[in-house]
Amino acid sequence: MKRIGLLGGSFNPAHRGHRAISLAAIAALDLDEVWWLVSPGNPLKAGSPDMAPLTVRMASARRVARRAPIRATDIECRLGTRYTIDTLDKLIARYPRHRFIWLMGADNLAQFHRWRDWRRIARRTPIAVIARPGYEGIARAAPATGWLRHFVHPAAQAQDWTRWSLPALVLLRFRPDDTSATRLRMADPAWQRHFVDNPDPGGAMAPS
Secondary structure, X not given: OEEEEEEEEOOOOOOHHHHHHHHHHHHHHOOOEEEEEEOOOOHHHOXXXXXXXXXXXXXXHHHHHOOOOEEEEOHHHHHOOOOHHXXXXXXXXXXXXXXEXXXXXXXXXHOHHXXXXXXXXXXXXXXXXXXXXXXXXXXXXXXXXXXXXXXXXOHHHHXXXXXXXXXXXXXXXXXXXXXXXXXXXXXXXXXXXXXXXXXXXXXXXXXX
């Protein structure tokens, strides 16, 4: 049985903050790997004019994930899924010998109630929420938090997550990294050229 953390997102672009929280989650949850699910199109960000093509975002993610137990993957595109619940259903069926835990930042917890079938997501896999500066108050007041607070486990027991009954939630705190994809795009509006002109053939291999 492999213990896998799933971190979904646009990765537009991937950056050191994604890597830092992934490595910290691997240590806190005793994971074998973290899979970065590079979204073909986030339904909550539909029509965003500054969204780079999937191939560019994948190249960005693979470069940042190099030499770490992190796999950047476009498996959602290959599975034909756009919503997290559909992705989870297919991954759980496809990898019966893997155990998955969903990783999300506190900013995503604040809008979790907007995700399709969010309660069923919580019943399909444990969730680890990673604190982010500036979002804790919003996350605590979010509609989903009122329901999920009944299923919170102590962070000291985080490595036991495969034995928890579902729903299950754990709150993790790491040294914050304030790197922001938005700020990176603003600082270098032409950032995509680094991956179009110099594609990265290496990086972590995607799960097949």
